[in-house]
Amino acid sequence: MLYAPTTAAAKRAALRTALAGPGLLRFPGAFNPLSARLIQDKGFEGVYISGAVLSADLGLPDIGLTTATEVAGRSHQIARMTDLPALVDADTGFGEPMNVARTVQELEDAGVAGLHIEDQVNPKRCGHLDGKQVVGTDTAVKRIRAAADGRRDPNLLIMARTDIRAVEGLDATLERARALVDAGADAIFPEAMTGLAELEAVATAVDVPVLANMTEFGKSELFTEDQLASAGARIVIYPVSLLRVAMGAAERALDTLVAEGSLRSEVAGMQHRARLYELLDYPAYNTFDAGVFTFTVPGR
Ligand SMILES: C[C@](O)(C(=O)O)[C@H](CC(=O)O)C(=O)O
Numbered sequence: 124m125l126y127a128p129t130t131a132a133a134k135r136a137a138l139r140t141a142l143a144g145p146g147l148l149r150f151p152g153a154f155n156p157l158s159a160r161l162i163q164d165k166g167f168e169g170v171y172i173s174g175a176v177l178s179a180d181l182g183l184p185d186i187g188l189t190t191a192t193e194v195a196g197r198s199h200q201i202a203r204m205t206d207l208p209a210l211v212d213a214d215t216g217f218g219e220p221m222n223v224a225r226t227v228q229e230l231e232d233a234g235v236a237g238l239h240i241e242d243q244v245n246p247k248r249c250g251h252l253d254g255k256q257v258v259g260t261d262t263a264v265k266r267i268r269a270a271a272d273g274r275r276d277p278n279l280l281i282m283a284r285t286d287i288r289a290v291e292g293l294d295a296t297l298e299r300a301r302a303l304v305d306a307g308a309d310a311i312f313p314e315a316m317t318g319l320a321e322l323e324a325v326a327t328a329v330d331v332p333v334l335a336n337m338t339e340f341g342k343s344e345l346f347t348e349d350q351l352a353s354a355g356a357r358i359v360i361y362p363v364s365l366l367r368v369a370m371g372a373a374e375r376a377l378d379t380l381v382a383e384g385s386l387r388s389e390v391a392g393m394q395h396r397a398r399l400y401e402l403l404d405y406p407a408y409n410t411f412d413a414g415v416f417t418f419t420v421p422g423r
């Protein structure tokens with residue numbers, strides 16, 4: 124009932140433990156707090172909070188228009204709804220190194236288990252679009268150093284994302300990844316890898332966990348979990364997938380309504396009211412309500 128009982132500190136510790144063990148951790152992107160519940164219910168290991176989804180949700184393109192406050196607010200709403208660790212996209216960290224440190228503290232207070240900071244210049248853009256620019260190594264490592272120094276819970280996972288592959292190639296990616304780890308990154312997110320061999324090269328080059336981004340319509344093919352695990356990935360995100368699925372369904376339903384004047388033919392594909400209530404833990408509220416309603420102070 125209400126929010127998930129697991130504390131943020133426990134979720135961070137659990138993520139650290141999971142990363143210390145074997146296997147690929149799957150983090151589908153939650154497009155709202157309720158979908159985070161669904162992700163947990165289906166047995167995934169974590170929840171991703173995507174910047175692309177967050178901005179699209181506001182009707183905005185993913186070009187650095189959202190603020191740290193908006194990202195922290197949404198992260199709080201999503202993270203508190205699940206016992207799973209949440210990993211949030213902190214874009215470029217929202218400013219200079221001091222701002223990055225503050226962003227980290229805000230996100231820590233929001234209850235996330237980890238976050239990633241990227242090395243794009245501001246204003247950033249989707250990592251799978253052409254025409255990106257990256258900052259120099261000096262600025263990139265300062266962002267990560269500031270992030271690592273800013274956290275108060277040592278278990279908060281600071282992941283460094285590098286977008287350098289599309290700009291300068293694989294060798295530069297390996298070099299940048301090593302520099303980011305030296306600066307304190309607990310994990311590496313190599314953006315827009317063109318294939319498994321590149322992902323494997325990054326995983327071999329660093330001795331921290333590496334993330335694979337299985338976003339659709341991007342630069343990478345959609346690999347299976349087994350393929351990603353064999354290439355050495357430790358975390359996989361499906362950042363925008365559930366939003367795309369939901370928006371696809373919404374668009375089809377609206378087309379049906381226009382064409383048929385009723386949604387009758389769509390009902391079979393809808394989440395049932397009973398399933399929604401189950402996810403919302405509706406019965407627990409009734410029990411709680413009854414317990415409070417019948418409560419009396421002994422002797423009065
Ligand atoms: C992972 C990502 O940063 C996101 O915001 O979810 C995006 C996803 C996308 O736009 O497909 C990215 O890869 O840049």
Ligand SMILES: [Mg+2]
Nearest residue numbers: 173174175212
């Ligand atoms: Mg993003």
